[in-house]
Amino acid sequence: MSSFSKEIKLIAVWLSAIIVFLTALFLVNQVYQIYHLALGVNETFGRVVLVALIAISAGILLVPVFLFLRLPQTLTPPKEEDQVPKHKRRVFQRIRKNKLLIAEGLVPASEDQLEVSLTRLNEEADKIIKQTALSVFLTTSISQNGRLDAFTILFTHSRMVWKICHLYHQRPGLRDLAHLYANIGATTFLVSEIEDLDISLQLESLLSGVTKSTSFSSIPVVGPTATLVMDSLFEGSTNAFLTLRVGIIARQYCSCVTTWDSKKARKNATLEAGKMLSQIVTQGSTKVVGGILKAAKNAGFQSIKSGGQAIVKAGTKITEGVSSAARKVNPFGKRKSEAREMDQ
Known part of the structure; x- marks a missing residue:
């Protein structure tokens, strides 16, 4: 160790x-x-x-x-190819006792059917990951309290990892928990060493598409409220992305039946999280904006009016904000981010 x-x-x-x-x-x-x-x-x-x-x-x-x-101890994925058959056999024996698969009649009869059973468990794990990401998106969008959000996300991520491990009917050992939670802690506090891809471009295109969508552009936001919406979606989207990424890494670790490559797992998790984020942001943004508008109305804002242009501008600012935050995570995107700030 x-x-x-x-x-x-x-x-x-x-x-x-x-x-x-x-x-x-x-x-x-x-x-x-x-x-x-x-x-x-x-x-x-x-x-x-x-x-x-x-x-x-x-x-x-x-x-x-x-x-x-x-719960049985975690089956640690092998690092050498010659250990794969033995590991796959142990996973097969373990998964035959899984309560979810037994209830749905998907218990594998042979190792050839193992992939089908794992696919079903992966689908259930994705539900847990998406539910947690949506919760983080809504919570951090509304809260916007840096220190409080950090501890809230750390607790939420830890709970999500525990649920995923439990889904695969495993008891994570201390070494496994240390490995997973070290990644969680680094992700929560935006440590740059955990990021292997430049995610800024993915988030830019995603948020631009969301803010220009028909359902979103019809929401009346302008003036101070647009700034508040921008900050809220910026916080929520970034934290939701990191939550998705952590959950996917945990799922990959628990369902792995081949050799484990940490670097490859992180890259795949980043790409998959980018695809999932669109659904999370689309689903949660309406609730966030609706809550902000209601609060603004109650506070006596009179400058709110209908206008798709304002929200598109806010979306552009969100894109730039997320791009900046993403490049803080990935040092390779630093120069481009600084150049953009100078242009502004």
Whole structure:
């Protein structure tokens, strides 16, 4: 294990210990207060309540641990070609116990049918990824609080990865979690080393198309409201893209039956996330703009009027903003971004 992975593991252990300690203090405090109130009614009643609360608290703490330990350990994808048949056989044996596949009658009878079963699980994983990305898009578009958004996204990404691992009926080991969550943390805080492609062009064409669409251009936005819309869609689109990318990497890792190439996985995830983002932005932008317009109207804005031109201009600014943010992620796009800022 690399020194970086060891550091991540150590940090995770300490954070977990702190969370467990604080949770225990909170539970003890709540149990004591309820017991004290029950004791005021009757001593016997107070003891019964105390025993019941201890049992409930123990169940709340132990049940998740029990469910986690029941899941089998993650099957780590091989790095050498000669290890692929053995890994594929282990995946086949594991996937035959998958509850979703059993319920839908898609349990593979042989290794030749493994691809069909994995395709079905991948479809379900995509639903989780898209739902999470839409949630992040809406949340960060409205919030626009940098520090709060960073921790919110980190928690949301971690929860999404856990759901995907659970879907494939796996219990990720500490090393696997360290690898995945290191990528999540880097993605959340826009560390440049995780980006291998210039994503700015993809986001530019996508957002330009969305803002010029018939349904979007019919929304009346002008003046200060257009600026607010621009900032909101900029934040939401970028964070949704990063969420999609993290989810796709986790899905690829859990469903891999060939040799694992981290660089190739990141590139494929970036391309696939760009394709998924169009649906997320189109679905969420109407809600975001509608909420902003309602808030602006309630605040007494009188300058809002119908006009597709204004939203197209806002869309252009969004494109430039996302391009700038994307190039912060990818250092190869830095010079072009700086040249554009000088022209403005």
